[in-house]
Amino acid sequence: xxxxxxxxxxxxxxxxxxxxxxxxxxxxxxxxxxxxxxxxxxxxxxxxxxxxxxxxxxxxxxxxxxxxxxxxxxxxxxxxxxxxxxxxxxxxxxxxxxxxxxxxxxxxxxxxxxxxxxxxxxxxxxxxxxxxxxxxxxxxxxxx
Amino acid sequence: xxxxxxxxxxxxxxxxxxxxxxxxxxxxxxxxxxxxxxxxxxxxxxxxxxxxxxxxxxxxxxxxxxxxxxxxxxxxxxxxxxxxxxxxxxxxxxxxxxxxxxxxxxxxxxxxxxxxxxxxxxxxxxxxxxxxxxxxxxxxxxxx
Numbered sequence: 018x019x020x021x022x023x024x025x026x027x028x029x030x031x032x033x034x035x036x037x038x039x040x041x042x043x044x045x046x047x048x049x050x051x052x053x054x055x056x057x058x059x060x061x062x063x064x065x066x067x068x069x070x071x072x073x074x075x076x077x078x079x080x081x082x083x084x085x086x087x088x089x090x091x092x093x094x095x096x097x098x099x100x101x102x103x104x105x106x107x108x109x110x111x112x113x114x115x116x117x118x119x120x121x122x123x124x125x126x127x128x129x130x131x132x133x134x135x136x137x138x139x140x141x142x143x144x145x146x147x148x149x150x151x152x153x154x155x156x157x158x159x160x161x
Numbered sequence: 162x163x164x165x166x167x168x169x170x171x172x173x174x175x176x177x178x179x180x181x182x183x184x185x186x187x188x189x190x191x192x193x194x195x196x197x198x199x200x201x202x203x204x205x206x207x208x209x210x211x212x213x214x215x216x217x218x219x220x221x222x223x224x225x226x227x228x229x230x231x232x233x234x235x236x237x238x239x240x241x242x243x244x245x246x247x248x249x250x251x252x253x254x255x256x257x258x259x260x261x262x263x264x265x266x267x268x269x270x271x272x273x274x275x276x277x278x279x280x281x282x283x284x285x286x287x288x289x290x291x292x293x294x295x296x297x298x299x300x301x302x303x304x305x
Contacts, residue, residue, distance in 0.1 A: 063239075064228065065182060066232065066240075077221055081217060088210065095245075095247055096209070096210075096211065097245045098244045099241070099242065099243035100242045100243070101269055102241075115247060123247035123248045124247065125245055125247070127268060127271050127272045129272075137257070
């Protein structure tokens with residue numbers, strides 16, 4: 018189940034934090050939102066309920082592990098979860114750490130920007146490479 | 162676990178489609194998105210992972226039942242799922258039917274509007290009371 022025209026089936030470049038044969042967790046390069054991750058199902062499926070119940074739970078477990086990882090490592094004021102897929106209809110989840118003074122708060126990150134400040138500055142993550150920290154925590158949570 | 166200042170703890174008016182002692186499904190009055198539903202956990206909790214695993218699955222089962230209901234009844238081009246809670250930090254999920262020519266497609270519904278047309282017109286739901294249809298399908302899916 019691969020669509021050769023789909024950028025999530027055949028990604029050009031991804032920072033993979035964790036993966037198995039069912040899905041992968043990637044770190045999104047977005048300076049406003051340090052720790053922003055996506056969980057991408059490997060198969061080219063469109064909707065959540067195109068998965069059977071067992072695979073829905075499997076995906077859920079990974080999404081919640083990413084939420085716990087972000088709460089532990091970047092300690093945001095809020096977590097945003099979303100599965101939209103309007104632009105790329107290949108099942109994936111956004112797991113987004115939010116801060117009260119980030120670029121869009123309290124709006125969704127898809128709304129117009131409210132301020133210029135970057136959460137990386139606000140939260141003190143300047144120059145900090147979060148990748149190994151996220152990888153280690155995810156590995157701990159998902160190894161069982 | 163009720164916060165008297167929270168509009169989801171003490172709602173003024175809601176069109177409830179289904180409920181139990183854990184959560185409720187309400188129909189959102191949004192002419193652009195006929196069938197738009199929210200799943201609201203009754204307790205005043207902030208994040209998904211503030212629920213234990215059993216209750217996470219319980220919530221997941223309701224969210225996926227709403228997705229199936231919308232796919233069956235309003236037959237959208239895409240389903241959008243999101244749990245944000247930036248404005249009202251009380252755990253709830255948006256289940257939003259999307260059409261290729263709706264007001265915001267292919268952007269998120271929180272982005273600036275792209276066109277004036279209402280999906281209710283586009284999809285032929287003018288004058289149609291979806292409430293009993295949604296209620297019946299949800300009841301079928303969640304009765305077991």
